[in-house]
Amino acid sequence: MDETECITEGRYGGTMPPIRVLLVDDHEMVLHGVSAMLSRFPDRVQVIGTASEPAGAVRAVTDDRPDIVLCDVRLRRASGLDVCRAIREVDAGAKVVFLTVYDDEQYLYQALRAGAAGYLLKRVDAHELVRHLENVSLGEVVIDPSLAGRIATSAAHLQKGEFWPGARLGLTQRESEVLALLVGGLSNKAIAARLVVSDDTVKTHVRGLYRKLGVRDRGGAVATALREGLFH
Structure with a gap:
């Protein structure tokens, strides 16, 4: 049994169906790339659709009820944060995970305030991404490790009274x-x-x-x- 199979059995006991994922990104190459990445784990995750703009994303959530929406934080003509809010308005239980290149703590804070269940960077590898999606499906909030470390440092500074200007x-x-x-x-x-x-x-x-x-x-x-x- 390989490492992937061990993780699957350890988390689901071999009885749970694949996590159904909707991809939202305004770059076709990203949609194809992430779809191909996740297709390597058919027993653990299934891409049920893609969307490149907010209306399509909300419509897909309404029609298909994915387990997780994997969305970029910035789209061509909209904010992924607004898309997250709109999705949660039509489905309060929707789990939105941001997958982005923006490694800024403020984007992360905004994402969590918008109700996101995770914030990951696009440099994540396939095994890590699937593991994070499984954790989200179990009710956890996932944060890219590099950002999590910086947040801990920021929190320590605030504990010392080093507040923001103003x-x-x-x-x-x-x-x-x-x-x-x-x-x-x-x-x-x-x-x-x-x-x-x-x-x-x-x-x-x-x-x-x-x-x-x-x-x-x-x-x-x-x-x-x-x-x-x-x-x-």
Whole structure:
């Protein structure tokens, strides 16, 4: 018996059907590549369909009820985070796992807030990916090991009181991130793309930080940030 068979029997006792997976990505090569990768484990996982845009993903979830949706965090004309929320609106029990190249802790935090069951990087190998999918199917939340280590380090820093810039002025961590990008000269649309959120979400954060800083416009916010030495 090889290693793959051992894992299958250890987790399922040889009685559970393959995990049914829907793939969501706007790159056809990625869809084909991941499908081919998972096809090596027909007894453990089955790709039941693919989608390249949000409406198709939601429709497939409604029609086919996959066990897991494997989705990129950024799509060509949409945020994978919004897709995750939309999927969970039509199926509250849906398990969405992000498979992406973006190894940024903030994307991970946003994914978990959106209700994701996992966040993995595309460099994961086939055996690891299948094992993670099995863990998710058992109710676990999976995080790429490289990101998990950085999150632990960040948590340790917060325990020591090393908060984000602007915390003393009442800004949330996300408001501080938005303010830093304002200082960098980015437009609201560019900020939305950078943070993988909607334009309306950025506008809400901007209004919040304006109120907390006691300013009325972008120039006032930037001036206050520089005056207070929030960013160097």
